[in-house]
Amino acid sequence: MELGQVLAIAGVALSVGLAGIGSAIGVGIAGQSAAGVVSEDPDKFGQTLILQALPGTQGIYGLLIGFLILLRTEFLAGMIDVSPEAGWMLLFGALPIGIVGLYSGIAQGKASAASIGLIAKRPEEQGKAIIFPAMVETYAVLALLASFLVVWFVRL
Amino acid sequence: MAIVEMKKISLVALKSDKDKILKIFQALGNVEAIEIQSEDSKEIVKKALAKSTSVKDADLLDISLLGRAISTLKRYGYRKKPLGFKHALSADKSKEIGQKIKFLTEVVLECQRLEDKLSDIRSGKTRLTNLIAQAEPWISLDMPIKDVKDTKDTKVLLGTVGKDASETFERSLNEPLKDCWFQRLGETKDGYCYILMYHRGLDADMAIILKESAFNKATFAGYEGTPKNAVENYTKQIEALDEQFLEVQKQGERLYSHIDDLEILFDLLSIKQDRDAQTERLLETREAFLLRGWAPAKDEALIRARLEKVSEAIKIDFEDIGRDEVYPVAFRNSALIRPFEMITKLYGLPTHTSIDSNIHMAPFFFAFFGIMLGDAAYGIIMAVLGTYFTKKLKLKGDGAKIGWLVVLLGVATFIWGAVFGSWFGDGGARIGIAPIWFDPLTNPMLMLGLCFGLGFVQIFTGMAIRAWINIKRGLYLDAFFDQGLWYMLLIGLVLMITPVSVVGSYMAIIGAIGLVLTQGRSQKSIISKFTTGLLSLYNVSAYLSDVLSYSRLFALGLATAVIAMVFNQLGAMLGASWVTLIFAIPILVVGHIFNIAVSALGAYVHASRLQYIEFFGKYFEGGGRAFRPLDIKTKFTEILEEEAI
Numbered sequence: 071m072e073l074g075q076v077l078a079i080a081g082v083a084l085s086v087g088l089a090g091i092g093s094a095i096g097v098g099i100a101g102q103s104a105a106g107v108v109s110e111d112p113d114k115f116g117q118t119l120i121l122q123a124l125p126g127t128q129g130i131y132g133l134l135i136g137f138l139i140l141l142r143t144e145f146l147a148g149m150i151d152v153s154p155e156a157g158w159m160l161l162f163g164a165l166p167i168g169i170v171g172l173y174s175g176i177a178q179g180k181a182s183a184a185s186i187g188l189i190a191k192r193p194e195e196q197g198k199a200i201i202f203p204a205m206v207e208t209y210a211v212l213a214l215l216a217s218f219l220v221v222w223f224v225r226l
Numbered sequence: 227m228a229i230v231e232m233k234k235i236s237l238v239a240l241k242s243d244k245d246k247i248l249k250i251f252q253a254l255g256n257v258e259a260i261e262i263q264s265e266d267s268k269e270i271v272k273k274a275l276a277k278s279t280s281v282k283d284a285d286l287l288d289i290s291l292l293g294r295a296i297s298t299l300k301r302y303g304y305r306k307k308p309l310g311f312k313h314a315l316s317a318d319k320s321k322e323i324g325q326k327i328k329f330l331t332e333v334v335l336e337c338q339r340l341e342d343k344l345s346d347i348r349s350g351k352t353r354l355t356n357l358i359a360q361a362e363p364w365i366s367l368d369m370p371i372k373d374v375k376d377t378k379d380t381k382v383l384l385g386t387v388g389k390d391a392s393e394t395f396e397r398s399l400n401e402p403l404k405d406c407w408f409q410r411l412g413e414t415k416d417g418y419c420y421i422l423m424y425h426r427g428l429d430a431d432m433a434i435i436l437k438e439s440a441f442n443k444a445t446f447a448g449y450e451g452t453p454k455n456a457v458e459n460y461t462k463q464i465e466a467l468d469e470q471f472l473e474v475q476k477q478g479e480r481l482y483s484h485i486d487d488l489e490i491l492f493d494l495l496s497i498k499q500d501r502d503a504q505t506e507r508l509l510e511t512r513e514a515f516l517l518r519g520w521a522p523a524k525d526e527a528l529i530r531a532r533l534e535k536v537s538e539a540i541k542i543d544f545e546d547i548g549r550d551e552v553y554p555v556a557f558r559n560s561a562l563i564r565p566f567e568m569i570t571k572l573y574g575l576p577t578h579t580s581i582d583s584n585i586h587m588a589p590f591f592f593a594f595f596g597i598m599l600g601d602a603a604y605g606i607i608m609a610v611l612g613t614y615f616t617k618k619l620k621l622k623g624d625g626a627k628i629g630w631l632v633v634l635l636g637v638a639t640f641i642w643g644a645v646f647g648s649w650f651g652d653g654g655a656r657i658g659i660a661p662i663w664f665d666p667l668t669n670p671m672l673m674l675g676l677c678f679g680l681g682f683v684q685i686f687t688g689m690a691i692r693a694w695i696n697i698k699r700g701l702y703l704d705a706f707f708d709q710g711l712w713y714m715l716l717i718g719l720v721l722m723i724t725p726v727s728v729v730g731s732y733m734a735i736i737g738a739i740g741l742v743l744t745q746g747r748s749q750k751s752i753i754s755k756f757t758t759g760l761l762s763l764y765n766v767s768a769y770l771s772d773v774l775s776y777s778r779l780f781a782l783g784l785a786t787a788v789i790a791m792v793f794n795q796l797g798a799m800l801g802a803s804w805v806t807l808i809f810a811i812p813i814l815v816v817g818h819i820f821n822i823a824v825s826a827l828g829a830y831v832h833a834s835r836l837q838y839i840e841f842f843g844k845y846f847e848g849g850g851r852a853f854r855p856l857d858i859k860t861k862f863t864e865i866l867e868e869e870a871i
Contacts, residue, residue, distance in 0.1 A: 120827065127785075127828055134788045146795070197572025197834065204835045211778045211832075218784060222670065 077157030078143050081164035082136040085217065088168035089132025089210075092175025096125025099179035103186040110190065117196055118186050124203045125178040128171035131214040135167045138221050156226050163220030170213035178206040228582045230556040230853070231523040234545040241515050243537045244508075248501045248856065250532050253868040255857030257529070258554060259507045259519040287331050289495045295337035296492060299485045302478030310619035313490050313862055317869035323490050330491055333484050340481070343474055347467050354467070357448065358460045363412035363419045364444070364453035372450040379426055383436075385443040386417040395420075395439035404428065419444070489862035497858055497871050504856045520554055520853065553578050555850035563588045565631035568624065573838050575850030583846060586691060587837050590684050594836055596638030597677075598782035598829035601790065603650045604822050605640025609633050620864065635830075646783070650818060651790020656798075666783060673780050681776030681840070682720075685769065688844030689713065695845060707744040711737050716769060738763060772840050778832050786825040793817030 104118035139160050144150050152160070185199035235257060239247055251257040323330070364384070367374075374382055387395045399408055399422075406424035413419070420441075424432055435441075449456040509516040521529060526544045533540050547553050555575045557567050559582070566588040570576075576583055599605070609632075615621075616629030647654060647661025655665075666673035693709035696702070715737030721730025746758030793814060800810035858865055865871060 123824070123827060124831065126824070130785060130789065130824065131781075133792070134785055137788060137792050141791075146799070197569075197838075198574075200831055201835055201838055204831050205839075207832075208775065208778070211781045212774075214781045214785075215777050218781070219670070222667075 072152060072157075073154045074152030074157030075143065075149055077154065078139055078152050078160040079145075081157075081161040081221075082139050084161070084168040085132045085139070085164035085171075086136035087132070089171025089175065090129040092172035093126050093129030093132075094175075096128070096175035096177075096179025096182070097122060099176070100125055100182035100186060103183035107186055107190040114189060114193060117189050117193060120196075121182045121186050121189065121199060121203065124182050124200070124207065125175050127207060128167075128175040128178070128210050131167050131210060132171050135164055135214070135217045135221055138218065139164065142221065142224070142226065150226065152226060156224055159224045160221060163217055163224060165217075166213040166220075167210070167217040170210055174206055174210040174213075178203045178210075181206050228558060229576065229578060229580070229850075230558045232520045232547060232553045232556075232578075232853070233523045233526060234547060234551075234553075235517075235519050235521045235529070235542065236545070237517045237533075237540065237542045238514055239517075239540040240537065241510065241513055243540065244505070244515055245501075246536050247517075247533065247540070248504060249868075249871055250536065251504075251529075252497065252501055252856050252858055252871060254525070254529065254532065256525045256855050257519050257521045258853055258855045259504045259517050261507045262509045262516065262518050287327070287334060287495065289492065289499060291338065292334055292488065292492050292495065294341075295334040296485065296488050298337050298341050299478065299482050299488070302475065303482035303485070305485070308618075312620060312860075312864040313486060314866050315490060315493070315863040315870045316866045319490070320494060320870040323487055323494060326487060327491070330484065330487055333481055333488065336477075336481060340474055340478055343470070347471050347474070350467050351464060354460045354464050358457055361446075361449070361453045361456045361460070363414045364446075365457060366411050367421060367453055370451045370455075371446045371453070374421075380423050381426060381429075381432075383422040383441075383443065384420070384446075385422070385441050386414060386419050387439050387441055388417045391439040392418050395435070395441070398435050398439075404431075406432070417442070493860040493863045494871070497860070500856060500859065521855075522556065522558075552851070554853035556853035557582055557584060559584055561630075562634070565627045565629075565634055566591055568627050568631060569834060569837060571624075571852075572834070573842065573846075574848045575852055577847050577849045580847040580850075581691070581695060583842065586687060587841065590680075590687075590841065591833050591837055592634060592638045593642075593680065594779055594833040595635045595829045596640075596642035597680075597779045598832060599635075599639040599786055599822075599825055600642040600646055600783040601648045601651065601786055602640050602643030602654070604786075604818075604825075605636045605638070605643050607822065608636030608639060608826070610636075612636055623859075635826075642783075646787075648787055648790075651787050651794050651821075653790070653794055656794070666780065667787060670780070673783075674777060677776045677779040678773050680779065681773045681836075684776075684836070684841055685772055685844065686713070686716075688841045692845035695847075707740070707747070711740040711744065712765075712769075713737075715741060715766070719766070775840055776836065778836075782825070782828050782832055785828065786821065789821045789825065790818065793821065 100122040104122045107118055108115050140146065143152055143160075181203040185202050188195060188199045188202075237247070363386075367384070374384060376382055396408070396410075399406055404424070405428060406422065408420050408422040411419040411421055446453075449459070507517075507519075521544070523544075530542060533542055555578050557564075557570075559567065563584050566584050569591055570584055570587065596605075612629055612632035616626060616633065619625075619629075621629045643649065645661065645663045647659060647665050649655075649659055664672055689709045689712065693705040696705035696709070714733050718730045718732070718734030718737055721727065722734060724730065741762055742756070742759040744759065745762035746755035749755045749758050796817070797810045797814040800806040800813065858871060
């Protein structure tokens, strides 16, 4: 096994793993709030579920980058040769969505939890409640874009 | 197209015509009464009481009680009815229900009694089951409880000892010279049941043993006979309750035949309740009443024509709205734009003096959602399902708007999906469907350029709308300083990276100088005028970050495409042999459904965000109050003719 290949797979692990952790924690935080609100008013299940789902996207972005690395290295068809330099680049390319996904997922979970509190008091303000967590997600989207450009254009 | 122009309506009529007039308003659905502040507190004018005269006996029937009765009855029967079925309500049917109201009230009360009875039966059964559980371990005690009592020389005890302590307990009682007798009778969840007899002389020793083994004296509340008899007795009682339950069930099934009538009554009552709520806003004298409110200006003739038929004794005035008067906001748009009103509504309504934002926002929302979901097959699924359910469920009002919004966004998704050649992700490419324009995955730079270009267009549109609002209000200089100069600077900056960079740089410089000179014009001193002007140039970075924000169009579109690709890959790997093919199909179906749900949510959230933050931020003036006319809202019925309400 070559170093480059190992590094590429490390990139997959970090982007999927870190972003996934971020989303898991974020969705968990929001879920606790949502369960509290629904215990008072079961009719708010649908509204709060949407807010709980918002911090879940980081995990998907992480998976996306991980999958693209697997695709580029043709891992499923036996994996092509990857030079150590290219391997390092793939690894570093995976880091933006991994790290930003981890922290933005948690932060977005907190914003979602607060917005779920907003829904509890003013259910008619769903539009505004969705926007606050969505502001956080901007940075995960930017990180995804950076990761994508690196991973997709690294010369192998 | 616009925010609906309103007129102030004021109406004086006889009280005897009040209900008729309100019913007309309700059917038209275009008049909102406002609370009249009674300045002259003379006795002749007083607040109207919320008592309608149409269905007199209905006042006895609480609508929430009726709602509960309906949900109770639903447990006792089943109607085969198509999805979205509604009772068709004619005037005759409505009259028929009105005549049956006494009887239906009785049915509702009967339902309530059934519900009470049912909860009694349930709690009774729980109580009896608990009692049986208590008595059962003693069942081998073959004598009545009341006969278990001390004699002159002996003491008799019934009680339980924990399982851990029982061994020690039995050993210490078995010690020689102890004048005592015991027997293990049965077993409870966590201990054994004992009967214990001993000579009174052993009192002191026994007290220690009992304490050490935590002997728990049993109590037998509720019966005196043998435990076995008690258990039999309780079981009989449970059987009796079961019989009662069947009785209730039968009664419920009998009452179920009235559920259609009850549902119609529910709607009739809630329509009436809405009317009563408006009645509270009126002023009344002994014979007449006064209504003030808002109505769309274009409906003036219609309202006049309808009211003329009711009575001669109606005085109605339509008044133009004064300059500074705040009036409620309603939109009027073509059928294609109307669904997008929901997006604006979720943000908040524009103030009445501003403009209707929907017509400008709708094309952008349509395009952006389409790019972010961007899959032709998903688009077709959304459009088809959206149409089916909107039609089938006969959605009205906001529900219909959401339904048609799904359909329109499905169309947008289909268009962009076809443009990018995405059918179930790379599913189309696998069978050789080529993109109409280009595939973002193979040409991401073009895709990013497209996103930024669309962002540029939207931001410039927002500024143009702001300029137009300024011009409409006669603030020509503001339009030139705040939007015109920015146009110059921004367009100049863009041109600088094109072949005509010289023109661009001149434009940018002139624009920048203009901004420095004008942006501080509201400040007092010369120095702060200049510094504010200079600092305003910093906003270039705000415009830059606004444009960069549109990169999310690409990123989210990418997410949809790649997730679909993941599932297709899995499906393809499993589909390689005939045996695993059966696993491939559910994975593909579930996977793509998951992708539609998650990606559509993301596309909706981020398309909204781009409108709310990047676009509305440029010109939107919020703070409007929604126009809430008196209208007909039904849950179970479809009103066929106006006379039915």
